[in-house]
Amino acid sequence: MQALSPSKLLSRFGAAFMAIALDVGGMAVLLYQILRCLVPPRLDGMETWRNLYKVGVKSAPIVVVTAMLTGAIMVIQSGALVAQFDAFGLLGWGAAFATLREVGPIMIGLMFSGRVGANNTAELGTMKVTDQIDALRALAIDPITYLLVPRFIAIVLMMFLLTIVGDLTALVGGAYTGQVLLGVSPSLFASSVIEYITLEDLFNGLFKAFTFGIAIAVVSSHYGMTTSGGAVGVGRSVNNSVVASAVLIFVLDYFITSILH
Amino acid sequence: MIRIAEVYKYRGHECVINGVNLVIPQGTQVGLIGPGGAGKSLLMKICAGLVRPDSGSVLIDGTEVVGIGDVEMTSVRSKIGMLFQNYALFDFMTVEENIGFPLRQLGGRTEEEIRDEVNRLLLAVDLPNTQKLFPNELSGGMKKRVTFARAVIANPPILFYDDPTAGLDPVTSGKIFALLEERRARGGTTSIVVSHDILGMRDICDSFVLMDHGRIVFSGTREQIEASTRPFVGQFWRGEADD
Numbered sequence: 001m002q003a004l005s006p007s008k009l010l011s012r013f014g015a016a017f018m019a020i021a022l023d024v025g026g027m028a029v030l031l032y033q034i035l036r037c038l039v040p041p042r043l044d045g046m047e048t049w050r051n052l053y054k055v056g057v058k059s060a061p062i063v064v065v066t067a068m069l070t071g072a073i074m075v076i077q078s079g080a081l082v083a084q085f086d087a088f089g090l091l092g093w094g095a096a097f098a099t100l101r102e103v104g105p106i107m108i109g110l111m112f113s114g115r116v117g118a119n120n121t122a123e124l125g126t127m128k129v130t131d132q133i134d135a136l137r138a139l140a141i142d143p144i145t146y147l148l149v150p151r152f153i154a155i156v157l158m159m160f161l162l163t164i165v166g167d168l169t170a171l172v173g174g175a176y177t178g179q180v181l182l183g184v185s186p187s188l189f190a191s192s193v194i195e196y197i198t199l200e201d202l203f204n205g206l207f208k209a210f211t212f213g214i215a216i217a218v219v220s221s222h223y224g225m226t227t228s229g230g231a232v233g234v235g236r237s238v239n240n241s242v243v244a245s246a247v248l249i250f251v252l253d254y255f256i257t258s259i260l261h
Numbered sequence: 262m263i264r265i266a267e268v269y270k271y272r273g274h275e276c277v278i279n280g281v282n283l284v285i286p287q288g289t290q291v292g293l294i295g296p297g298g299a300g301k302s303l304l305m306k307i308c309a310g311l312v313r314p315d316s317g318s319v320l321i322d323g324t325e326v327v328g329i330g331d332v333e334m335t336s337v338r339s340k341i342g343m344l345f346q347n348y349a350l351f352d353f354m355t356v357e358e359n360i361g362f363p364l365r366q367l368g369g370r371t372e373e374e375i376r377d378e379v380n381r382l383l384l385a386v387d388l389p390n391t392q393k394l395f396p397n398e399l400s401g402g403m404k405k406r407v408t409f410a411r412a413v414i415a416n417p418p419i420l421f422y423d424d425p426t427a428g429l430d431p432v433t434s435g436k437i438f439a440l441l442e443e444r445r446a447r448g449g450t451t452s453i454v455v456s457h458d459i460l461g462m463r464d465i466c467d468s469f470v471l472m473d474h475g476r477i478v479f480s481g482t483r484e485q486i487e488a489s490t491r492p493f494v495g496q497f498w499r500g501e502a503d504d
Contacts, residue, residue, distance in 0.1 A: 050353075126352070127351075127352075130347055130348075130349060131345045131346075131347055131348075131349035132349050132350075132351055132352070134306070134311050134345070134349065135343070135345055135349035135350075135351070137310075137311055137338065138309055138311060138338060138341060138342075138343040138345075138421075139338070139362065139363050139366065140335045140336075140338035140339040140341075140366070141366055142331065142335070
């Protein structure tokens with residue numbers, strides 16, 4: 001392989017920087033345009049219900065299964081330590097603390113970016129390359145009001161609500177596994193959660209879920225609306241959307257944890 | 262009336278629309294013809310306000326569409342109907358929902374009135390009993406007729422047809438051109454038809470504009486284009502290959 005000259009290396013670095021700056025700028029403008037449509041609310045009711053159903057109801061089963069297993073894994077991981085120190089009364093606290101503050105929002109966020117975000121990008125991207133977005137504009141309909149605002153509301157709201165569902169399911173999974181593996185009764189598990197877990201722990205995780213929802217909605221919509229180049233372009237956009245959402249989830253998590261800790 | 266003055270559009274360093282000037286009088290149907298890549302569809306999208314030119318002016322019924330805000334543009338677009346080359350039907354809607362969509366968005370009509378209008382148009386385009394089908398269940402010709410119905414349902418005074426017969430068999434193309442002719446015969450609609458099907462377009466347009474490499478190289482009636490002594494014009498009109 002031929003080594004790149006410094007000028008070419010600099011040029012590639014510059015091009016990559018410009019591409020990232022363009023994406024970040026595009027996402028910021030898109031977020032502003034969406035928020036502008038929300039005050040006062042201008043959105044299509046039917047399209048909003050359709051998206052709430054598609055994003056929320058259809059994602060619920062996979063969220064429940066994943067969250068339940070996550071709760072169970074938390075207990076399995078901490079089980080040996082709990083048994084060693086005979087700290088069965090702290091099992092519920094340990095599982096709930098990690099799940100509510102970190103693992104729950106992150107797991108559900110990543111799953112949302114893979115399932116809902118990818119689907120959103122693919123749908124919008126296909127609409128873009130098949131002129132459906134232009135058709136909306138030609139019919140005097142603003143694609144942001146008609147397409148993006150309902151998706152934004154559905155993703156943010158459902159990410160928030162499904163995180164609550166996921167948190168509860170994870171605790172159920174954890175309690176069940178604690179009983180089966182360690183013989184910790186569900187009542188002891190529950191009392192440990194109630195005694196040690198504060199509302200702050202819950203709200204910390206829910207705030208993260210809310211911001212992850214905004215990130216997934218904006219990133220997936222941005223890549224969908226800037227798709228070009230037919231089927232290959234749609235594939236590329238979906239890939240970019242999932243990667244960027246996942247990275248953004250961890251970056252946001254880092255900053256939120258640093259600030260709120 | 263549509264008035265295009267000194268419109269330029271660049272893609273990178275390439276000039277894809279090169280100083281186009283064109284006036285389309287009220288109530289006329291103009292055929293926009295030319296080889297592939299001449300800039301016909303792009304010029305049409307510029308007229309519809311879907312693509313912003315780098316310079317120049319486009320007046321739609323006296324309103325400048327270049328550089329205007331979203332609200333003003335929405336008002337201009339409400340006068341426009343457009344048939345897209347690759348259908349652009351909404352995948353997630355049925356035929357009935359696709360066709361009735363412009364009326365639903367305009368408001369002021371009951372669901373029953375919209376349904377009646379959709380059914381009337383479906384009969385007119387010879388697609389009865391397709392209301393509940395989705396676009397992926399239709400053939401290319403059926404999709405074109407559905408997109409035609411969607412373009413005309415709100416009776417817009419301006420219509421743009423982007424290659425309405427692309428990829429269709431001669432019989433289906435004939436049906437589409439008959440619909441366009443029927444629309445023109447009613448009068449009052451200003452329209453542009455982009456097509457490579459010169460034979461089909463000959464009898465349905467009041468005048469023709471021939472484009473090549475982003476420029477208008479000829480503009481006139483059928484008689485004028487047939488009488489033209491310019492080799493490129495005659496060659497394209499008659500569909501003759503280079504020697």
